[in-house]
Amino acid sequence: FRAINKEEKFHFPKDFLFGTASSAYQYEGAYLTDGKSLSNWDVFTEIPGKIEDGSNGKVAIDHYHRYPGDLDLLKDLGVDSYRFSLSWARILPRGRFGDVNMEGINHYNRVINAVLERGMEPFVTLTHYDIPQELEVRYRSWLSPQIREDFVHYAEICFQYFGDRVKFWTTFNEPNVQVLNSYRTGEYPPSRCSKPFGNCTRGNSDIEPLVAAHNIIRSHLAAVYTYRMKYQEEQRGKIGLVMSANWFEPVSDSLADRLAAERALAFYLTWFLDPVVYGRYPKEMQEILGEDLPEFTKDDLKLSKNGLDYIGINQYTGRYAKDCLHSACEPGKGGSRVEGFVNNHALKDGLALGEPTSISWLNVYPQGMEKVLMYATERYKNIPLYVTENGYGENSTGALLNDHRRIKYMSSYLDALKRAMRKGAHVRGYFTWSLLDNFEWVYGYTLRFGLYHVDFDTLERTPRLSASWYKNFIVKNRAQSKDDDA
Numbered sequence: 134f135r136a137i138n139k140e141e142k143f144h145f146p147k148d149f150l151f152g153t154a155s156s157a158y159q160y161e162g163a164y165l166t167d168g169k170s171l172s173n174w175d176v177f178t179e180i181p182g183k184i185e186d187g188s189n190g191k192v193a194i195d196h197y198h199r200y201p202g203d204l205d206l207l208k209d210l211g212v213d214s215y216r217f218s219l220s221w222a223r224i225l226p227r228g229r230f231g232d233v234n235m236e237g238i239n240h241y242n243r244v245i246n247a248v249l250e251r252g253m254e255p256f257v258t259l260t261h262y263d264i265p266q267e268l269e270v271r272y273r274s275w276l277s278p279q280i281r282e283d284f285v286h287y288a289e290i291c292f293q294y295f296g297d298r299v300k301f302w303t304t305f306n307e308p309n310v311q312v313l314n315s316y317r318t319g320e321y322p323p324s325r326c327s328k329p330f331g332n333c334t335r336g337n338s339d340i341e342p343l344v345a346a347h348n349i350i351r352s353h354l355a356a357v358y359t360y361r362m363k364y365q366e367e368q369r370g371k372i373g374l375v376m377s378a379n380w381f382e383p384v385s386d387s388l389a390d391r392l393a394a395e396r397a398l399a400f401y402l403t404w405f406l407d408p409v410v411y412g413r414y415p416k417e418m419q420e421i422l423g424e425d426l427p428e429f430t431k432d433d434l435k436l437s438k439n440g441l442d443y444i445g446i447n448q449y450t451g452r453y454a455k456d457c458l459h460s461a462c463e464p465g466k467g468g469s470r471v472e473g474f475v476n477n478h479a480l481k482d483g484l485a486l487g488e489p490t491s492i493s494w495l496n497v498y499p500q501g502m503e504k505v506l507m508y509a510t511e512r513y514k515n516i517p518l519y520v521t522e523n524g525y526g527e528n529s530t531g532a533l534l535n536d537h538r539r540i541k542y543m544s545s546y547l548d549a550l551k552r553a554m555r556k557g558a559h560v561r562g563y564f565t566w567s568l569l570d571n572f573e574w575v576y577g578y579t580l581r582f583g584l585y586h587v588d589f590d591t592l593e594r595t596p597r598l599s600a601s602w603y604k605n606f607i608v609k610n611r612a613q614s615k616d617d618d619a
């Protein structure tokens with residue numbers, strides 16, 4: 134008798150989506166082409182010292198012009214779906230203060246059609262960090278409740294023009310990372326921060342990340358409501374939110390550190406998801422922040438009853454959490470003023486979680502994938518989950534074509550994902566970041582996450598070993614789900 138190996142028995146469901154993920158500013162380039170206006174990232178990258186290699190996304194990897202070839206690469210990989218974002222500044226260069234730019238609409242119509250023609254499903258993000266600069270200048274974007282009107286206007290234009298073909302919408306990519314980096318550490322535009330982070334001359338507020346988050350949550354809820362009331366019945370798509378969902382482990386077994394790990398997750402993940410699903414901020418935030426936490430109106434609460442169709446989980450890594458409420462330590466950027474996250478900067482103290490990589494924020498901790506998927510499944514019951522990003526990056530010197538470290542990473546995280554699914558996690562898709570090397574925000578072109586290498590001078594794309602590995606993985610797993618029917 135052969136012992137039945139549970140690993141062998143697992144099959145992905147037939148409608149599971151395998152894909153890759155990208156974003157407009159990181160891929161497109163063409164920064165003023167066809168009527169696009171300046172985005173906050175176009176302006177920000179001009180400020181000396183903000184981007185590690187002094188670069189920007191003016192050309193990026195020229196996906197704006199090269200998308201047909203790039204989509205051919207995706208088709209060849211055999212993925213089911215392509216996750217990408219729209220540039221708000223292409224579609225509404227002046228937000229609701231100006232007209233729709235039909236050249237922007239036509240461009241994305243061509244992209245969406247090209248995705249569909251190749252037999253893939255477009256999985257479309259409305260906002261992946263970049264917004265028209267005009268909204269920043271006029272009313273400080275996310276710090277103003279006015280942004281909700283602009284966001285809903287933009288979302289509606291997208292539903293109207295693209296909603297007949299787009300069945301998966303995401304309102305925001307990683308709003309938790311966005312507001313912490315924009316308003317707490319100052320690493321992202323508009324570079325506002327609070328002590329002790331960065332050299333901030335502006336900001337100085339523990340409140341701003343909370344206000345921006347609140348405005349994002351209200352913008353999300355209003356856009357979802359609009360979709361439900363006016364478009365969903367006819368267009369039959371799903372709409373959700375994508376969160377950065379790194380896992381936190383307590384740095385010791387003490388109760389204080391275990392509670393700190395829970396607080397860390399509350400101040401990172403459930404910060405946005407609890408309001409959208411349950412109409413309130415997590416209790417850990419309420420306890421610590423009290424009156425500093427903005428409040429939802431009665432109308433907001435009505436909208437939050439049905440606040441999303443799926444949760445997008447971007448899962449890369451894990452961190453340690455250490456209590457700073459009952460003991461002295463440096464509070465981290467988690468936004469909570471209270472707990473410190475020990476990441477692999479603390480390697481010298483022997484406190485790195487998982488295996489370090491050449492990237493300071495990325496350590497290999499696949500257990501975090503399994504744990505966060507189980508956590509979200511338990512906390513948000515029947516809401517489907519999509520792993521909307523997971524991937525391995527290396528600094529340019531280490532970024533070989535023979536990327537066995539990426540393959541090892543992906544295979545261990547996909548194993549963790551399967552373990553979670555066997556235990557009942559409602560996962561419906563997995564997208565790897567990314568098809569191609571691209572502009573990696575404040576790291577510029579110094580980090581490479583692609584299954585394909587991109588020569589940033591000639592823009593030539595060359596497959597790494599991981600491309601054929603992923604292709605093979607998909608073929609194998611698809612064949613298995615077919616066997617299920619037999």
Ligand code: PNW
Nearest residue numbers: 156306307310377379449450494566573
């Ligand atoms: C994601 N962390 O951001 C973004 O959605 C992508 O645009 C980006 O290119 C990709 O990850 C790779 O960096 C992250 O602190 C931000 O662990 C922060 C973290 C992870 C991912």
